[in-house]
Amino acid sequence: MGIKYIHRAYYVLCPAGEETTSLFHKVYAREVNVLRKEDVMEEKDFEIKVETSQLTAWDRVQIARNADRPTALDYISVLFSRFMELHGDRLEGDDPAVVGGLARIFDMNVTVIGQQKGRSTKENIKRNFGMPSPSGYRKALRLMRQAEKFNRPIICFVDTPGAFCGIEAEEKGEGEAIARNLFEMSSLKVPILSIVIGEGGSGGALALAVGNEVWMLENSMYSILSPEGFSSILWKDKKRAAEAASIMKCTAADLKELGIIERVIREREPVKTEDMSEVAEQMKEGIFEFLEKYKEMQGEQIAQERYERFRKF
Amino acid sequence: MFEGMFKKTYIKPDKKQRPKKVKKILREIPQVPEGLFQKCDACGHTIYSEDIAENYYICPKCEEYFRIRPRTRISMILDQDSFVEWDTGLETSDPLEFPDYKKKLAHLREVTNLEEAVITGEGSIGGAHVAIAVMGTDFMMGSMGEVVGEKITRAIERATSYKIPILIFCCSGGARMQEGMISLMQMAKTSAALKRHDEAGLLYISILTDPTTGGVTASFAMLGDIILAEPKALIGFAGPRVIEQTIGQKLPEGFQRAEFLLEHGFIDKIVERKNLRYTLATLLNGHV
Numbered sequence: 196m197g198i199k200y201i202h203r204a205y206y207v208l209c210p211a212g213e214e215t216t217s218l219f220h221k222v223y224a225r226e227v228n229v230l231r232k233e234d235v236m237e238e239k240d241f242e243i244k245v246e247t248s249q250l251t252a253w254d255r256v257q258i259a260r261n262a263d264r265p266t267a268l269d270y271i272s273v274l275f276s277r278f279m280e281l282h283g284d285r286l287e288g289d290d291p292a293v294v295g296g297l298a299r300i301f302d303m304n305v306t307v308i309g310q311q312k313g314r315s316t317k318e319n320i321k322r323n324f325g326m327p328s329p330s331g332y333r334k335a336l337r338l339m340r341q342a343e344k345f346n347r348p349i350i351c352f353v354d355t356p357g358a359f360c361g362i363e364a365e366e367k368g369e370g371e372a373i374a375r376n377l378f379e380m381s382s383l384k385v386p387i388l389s390i391v392i393g394e395g396g397s398g399g400a401l402a403l404a405v406g407n408e409v410w411m412l413e414n415s416m417y418s419i420l421s422p423e424g425f426s427s428i429l430w431k432d433k434k435r436a437a438e439a440a441s442i443m444k445c446t447a448a449d450l451k452e453l454g455i456i457e458r459v460i461r462e463r464e465p466v467k468t469e470d471m472s473e474v475a476e477q478m479k480e481g482i483f484e485f486l487e488k489y490k491e492m493q494g495e496q497i498a499q500e501r502y503e504r505f506r507k508f
Numbered sequence: 509m510f511e512g513m514f515k516k517t518y519i520k521p522d523k524k525q526r527p528k529k530v531k532k533i534l535r536e537i538p539q540v541p542e543g544l545f546q547k548c549d550a551c552g553h554t555i556y557s558e559d560i561a562e563n564y565y566i567c568p569k570c571e572e573y574f575r576i577r578p579r580t581r582i583s584m585i586l587d588q589d590s591f592v593e594w595d596t597g598l599e600t601s602d603p604l605e606f607p608d609y610k611k612k613l614a615h616l617r618e619v620t621n622l623e624e625a626v627i628t629g630e631g632s633i634g635g636a637h638v639a640i641a642v643m644g645t646d647f648m649m650g651s652m653g654e655v656v657g658e659k660i661t662r663a664i665e666r667a668t669s670y671k672i673p674i675l676i677f678c679c680s681g682g683a684r685m686q687e688g689m690i691s692l693m694q695m696a697k698t699s700a701a702l703k704r705h706d707e708a709g710l711l712y713i714s715i716l717t718d719p720t721t722g723g724v725t726a727s728f729a730m731l732g733d734i735i736l737a738e739p740k741a742l743i744g745f746a747g748p749r750v751i752e753q754t755i756g757q758k759l760p761e762g763f764q765r766a767e768f769l770l771e772h773g774f775i776d777k778i779v780e781r782k783n784l785r786y787t788l789a790t791l792l793n794g795h796v
Contacts, residue, residue, distance in 0.1 A: 358726075360746030360754050365764060368774050370725035370745035374699060378731050381700035382707065397683075398695060398726040398745075405696050419683055419692045419723075428685065444604055444688050453603060455689050502700050506661070508654070508693035 253437035258414040258465045265468045267309025267352035290331030292323045295338045306342035309352030326359035329372035351389040351403040358399030373402040380405035384494025391415045410458040411447035418445035564781040578627040578642040586631035593629040598655045606686040620646045624655045628663040634789030639667035642677040649681035657694025664701040673711035678729040682722020695727035711795045735775045737766035
């Protein structure tokens with residue numbers, strides 16, 4: 196038993212002799228240049244197992260944006276039963292970029308919401324590439340308020356390049372819709388879990404990610420602006436996006452380290468719709484723990500915890 | 509009017525004959541001080557700086573609103589000598605260890621005499637005790653990072669605990685990208701503090717000034733119980749250039765200006781700068 200100094204590796208601390216993917220989220224996962232002795236939590240009874248990853252931040256961004264990455268509806272159908280999609284913002288329309296409704300898991304009723312990308316070009320156009328308009332955020336808020344009324348936990352699947360920026364979106368108050376969601380979500384009296392499954396595009400993603408806990412899939416990204424945008428503002432050159440991605444700290448490992456998220460869902464291989472089992476198993480286990488944790492908590496306490504979670508940044 | 513109508517003749521003084529005394533005086537006459545005149549970017553006229561200052565920092569020729577510094581705004585809005593600043597000395601943790609960021613901050617602090625992009629504190633308007641936060645574009649385009657978010661959140665929380673209204677003058681290019689996701693979190697943090705302020709039954713007036721964009725628009729700027737704006741201020745979520753690129757067409761006239769937002773139902777009132785203090789005093793009187 197000892198500590199190795201590793202270049203560009205993931206390290207996982209496991210109890211001696213045991214090794215399961217579900218333990219991954221319990222330990223400190225990061226991409227490191229040098230593994231320092233201080234990083235180890237407890238040497239006794241632990242064995243360090245090293246798994247190297249050759250993926251760069253930019254690689255992970257590409258995977259996050261990949262067309263065959265599972266979408267919100269894919270996760271909803273795999274994790275929950277009796278999903279009934281609900282529509283409309285009760286004001287003017289139904290945004291196809293946001294899906295949401297009622298579902299059931301572990302004998303509990305929950306509200307699930309997600310940003311939905313398309314599987315084909317045709318579907319992507321219908322779904323506006325997962326870029327919500329104000330109407331989508333207002334639908335999400337309506338469903339979340341309803342969840343609070345009926346004491347249902349809320350689970351959000353975040354996957355968007357960003358909020359849609361078009362003339363109509365501005366006319367209908369894209370900024371206000373996002374702000375309103377941040378405002379209201381912050382004090383909902385039911386537990387909220389947000390999982391970034393693909394792209395977490397800035398404020399457009401945050402509007403569904405004011406959660407008690409926020410998780411990310413290992414190959415997802417969550418950023419304040421796209422690496423392309425970053426590189427063009429910083430270096431006046433869109434082509435240095437790969438470099439920007441590393442500096443920006445937008446990968447799951449980076450954000451776990453910064454304390455922006457609580458958990459990284461392991462992807463030994465990038466998850467595909469045909470085989471979501473590794474990821475689904477971790478998510479189910481995690482959701483179970485999450486729901487158990489908040490089961491006995493009072494609404495006020497749940498909201499207070501969420502407030503403090505964001506207050507510390 | 510008579511320019512060019514008369515032929516001018518110049519008589520040069522004979523240098524040899526000028527007495528020494530006069531020469532000395534001539535050398536001592538100071539240069540025209542810098543900043544005495546300013547050029548208006550909108551109409552191109554050169555204007556006497558003092559005229560601009562006396563006209564609420566609005567161009568007397570074309571009525572273009574100049575952007576003003578936070579301390580100037582505070583002196584225009586609050587009762588004289590009532591301002592007490594809060595939360596000075598905060599420094600960012602530089603979460604991304606962004607190259608040259610700390611150097612840039614140090615330089616800006618020297619040049620602008622500001623610590624960060626927002627000044628917060630308390631004061632009174634027409635006698636009403638208020639908390640106030642004023643942003644300015646001099647410092648990193650008013651971008652919101654950790655310190656801006658923290659100062660604003662503390663001001664809101666303090667206003668909630670003192671049970672007083674809070675006024676926020678919004679002016680920003682958006683979230684500060686040098687601080688990455690920490691900047692994004694400020695959107696949630698400030699909005700959450702405002703929700704609590706709201707639940708306590710307290711007033712929040714946001715005043716949108718030119719420009720109010722990005723993460724600031726998508727958080728505290730659009731959450732005022734009452735939202736005021738200065739005429740022709742640029743207020744929007746996505747930047748105009750990004751929208752143009754996305755949709756591939758030119759934007760309509762007046763898009764994302766205060767008047768546009770008023771028409772579409774997103775602000776309460778456009779208030780001319782000279783009426784702002786009075787309007788705020790009236791509103792505060794109606795709510796306290």
